[in-house]
Amino acid sequence: MSERPALIQTTANHIQSLLSGEGSGHDWWHIYRVWQNAKNIAKNEQADLFIVELAALLHDIADHKFHGGDDTVGPRVAREWLESLQVEEPAIQHICLIIKEISFKGAGTISAMSSLEGRIVQDADRLDAIGAIGIGRAFAYGGHKGREMYNPEIKPILHDSFEAYKTASAPTINHFYEKLLLLKDRMHTTSAKAMAEKRHQFMEEFLEQFYQEWEGK
Template sequence: MAQRLAAAEDADLQAVELIAALHDVKDFKFTGDDMSGAREAERWLLEQSASSELATLVASNIAGISFKGAGTQTKPLTIEGKCVQDADRLDAVGAIGVARCFAYGGTRERPIHDPATTAAYHSTTEQYLNHQGTSINHFYEKLLLLKDRMNTQAAKNLATKRHAFMETYLQQFFDEWEARS
């Protein structure tokens, strides 16, 4: 998807491929350090004899790609970073996004749904990382917000359809939960 968006945006394909391949290395969600992935990517690229300009470009984009809470500040990205961020976000919405949401929630032993637990608006990365809500609330805390956070027109077009699918899914979920369907 990142390659597809890069072609539509006339972005540097090599940079997009490297950002896409390396953006989840030492992910902050697991290390707790916002810059761990960027540092590791830059170190590795330099070790592979990449130019310092390319290594810096890749690292600076990796530092800003991940969603870190609805109210957190985002780092500026180049068009290459925007293509990868959009591809990453597109993976989180739609049918695959629904599957990923519940798979991740299961690994964290999160309940699927609890009507007494309200969705949280995270204004800091720490709040986002430490929150132990439900999988259904994650739709409202992140997934349904992504459509309006796409950078490229191609991603916006794809996100609209995927967003609609999630809304339909949630309506069906709540209909079944309330025994209306």
């Protein structure tokens, strides 16, 4: 048991070395925020903090968005890392399942989590996708992918499959309607729901201002 804090810190150091300086909004500081949020949420949920912390740290170790849409890479790379640390197999299986299930898969699909720990990490990840930081990350990723900021001629699509969602390349503003504005009502935990309300409101205010400025007002 005493080894667990050391395993968590070693993992944090590893992820920091891998993702520091990344420019799409999926950098070390994203991981750090998700990690801290997940710990705070877990305090009220009587969850296994060891699982929560490692899953939060490893959830984007090999994101499908940067591996040709392959959503098996993340769990596989996470398993390799955890095995190198000699983490117990049941914990590895639990953490890898969280990583497999965590991604948003489209407005018309269900992203069910199999455990309390998974729901906590998913809430923490989704909180970082909304509000002021979520807006910044959305435009950082859109620029990284060479997407238009906004095009009023291209309407949002509520994707009904993970494949359709993964292959979409619409302007960044569309992403608000295709994902970000939907996340408030998909939070699992009481504390995440409360935090999401304020962040959701900020996004709505941002969009209202954005459209006014677009029309020169």
